Amino acid sequence: MQCSECGRIWHVGGDRCPRCSAYSVEYLREQAAPAGETNGPPHNDEEATGRGFSRREFLVGALAGGAAASVAILVPVGLTEWTGGDGNGATGAPGVVVATFQRTKIASLSDLTPGEPLDFEYPLEGQNNFVVRLGEAAHGGVGEDGDIVAFSYACTHMGCPLIGLYKDEHKILGPCGCHYTTFDLKRGGMVVLGQATENLPQITLALDGDDIYATGVMGLIYGYRDNLADGTRAEVTA
Numbered sequence: 001m002q003c004s005e006c007g008r009i010w011h012v013g014g015d016r017c018p019r020c021s022a023y024s025v026e027y028l029r030e031q032a033a034p035a036g037e038t039n040g041p042p043h044n045d046e047e048a049t050g051r052g053f054s055r056r057e058f059l060v061g062a063l064a065g066g067a068a069a070s071v072a073i074l075v076p077v078g079l080t081e082w083t084g085g086d087g088n089g090a091t092g093a094p095g096v097v098v099a100t101f102q103r104t105k106i107a108s109l110s111d112l113t114p115g116e117p118l119d120f121e122y123p124l125e126g127q128n129n130f131v132v133r134l135g136e137a138a139h140g141g142v143g144e145d146g147d148i149v150a151f152s153y154a155c156t157h158m159g160c161p162l163i164g165l166y167k168d169e170h171k172i173l174g175p176c177g178c179h180y181t182t183f184d185l186k187r188g189g190m191v192v193l194g195q196a197t198e199n200l201p202q203i204t205l206a207l208d209g210d211d212i213y214a215t216g217v218m219g220l221i222y223g224y225r226d227n228l229a230d231g232t233r234a235e236v237t238a
């Protein structure tokens, strides 16, 4: 089970988080599922978008309270529904303003050396992230071995920069220079030590030949009310 509020994972003890008593993601997903529906293959619109989440997951996030913290765990924050177009502007259904993440080339596969992060800004200028080839399969990883992942450099506790703190031996980022939070990059940026309660925002990736693209962000980048608000979209960098 994974907590819908603080992200903690547990295996026994029911549907509520032993740390903060919030319901588990699995429980909320069950409640949101139409009668008779189980955890089966992804909904068609997920497959159509290729963005790794479905409309139902979005609704589950809303059920969890509509709070940003809840949404941050379940869906790319700021990415609500793909409605076509070039992916670079605001669009949406009547009465609904929907902002989409731009698909941006961030690196070339051939430039990636295992264990050595490459930096990039996304989705806005000044939002610093890195992409790294871990050498071991990871949650959300892309590539032949599923080991290429990307994350924000901003610590989710109080925003201290985590640049230069990747430890390839353990596939972790940290400890943070401010209060020691450390994030597990093989497990979606989960907190394994320190003060933070939110996972490190993970940049969703797509591969097209030798090109690595950023397509969205799972989680809210520290210091932003919305990952896509109050800034200038980062340019294509590679």
Ligand code: FES
Binding pocket: 155, 156, 157, 158, 159, 160, 176, 177, 178, 179, 180, 181, 194, 195, 196
């Ligand atoms: Fe990183 Fe506090 S800012 S642990």
